[in-house]
Amino acid sequence: MAPERTELQVRPGVEADLDALTDLYNHYVRETPITFDTAVLTTEERRPWLLSHLEDGPYRLKVAVDADSQEILGYATSSPHRPKAAYATSVEVSVYLRPDAGGRGIGTLLYEALFEALAGEDVHRAYAGVAQPNEASVRLHERFGFRYVGTYREVGRKFDRYWDVAWYEKEL
Known part of the structure; x- marks a missing residue:
């Protein structure tokens, strides 16, 4: 017998999600090189990030929740690529x-x-930086039409070693 599939909903992230989103992100801070943050964040430290992702405009936060329990299973964001004005039509x-x-x-x-x-x-463009190795993330981005544009070698240090970040781009 196949396992029962969880019914999912995807919706914009809201302030009530902040605790769960912070906990989820902090797992990656503590356990993986996927983010280059090296210290866990409090919900108050994470609040400006959440509030910068609106329901409209280029900077969005989408959350996937279990339809029955409303537990957050994941999230996706688009954020500013770089702070200078000429980058305004690019998102990460x-x-x-x-x-x-x-x-x-x-x-x-x-x-x-x-x-x-x-x-x-x-x-105009979406960019994604993928700390290496991370085959699942590479496959996801390629499935959405991202193409590899280059690698920053040993660009981040975490867990007493250096990590490469492969960069991908997608025309929007």
Whole structure:
């Protein structure tokens, strides 16, 4: 008998999600090189990040929740690529899933919702930096039409070693 599939909903992130989103992100801070943050964040430290992702405009936050329990299983964001004005039509995108939520198509659902939301915005390119190795993230980005543009070698140090970041871009 096949395991029962969890019914999922993807919706904009809201302030009530802040604790769960912070906990999810802090897993990656503590356990992985996927983010280059090296110290866990409090919800208050994370609040400006959440509030910078609106329901409209180029900077979005989409969350995937279990339809029954309303537990957050993951999120996707589009954020400023760089702070200078000429970069305003470029966004950096990312997906973070709860550690037990991988391999279920949740990242795909999140990116579908995110790119659909961005379709009407004045955004020209999306960029994604993928700390290496991370084959699942590479496959996800390639599935959405991202193409590899280069690698920053040993650009970040975490867990007493240096990590490469491969960069991908997608025309929007």
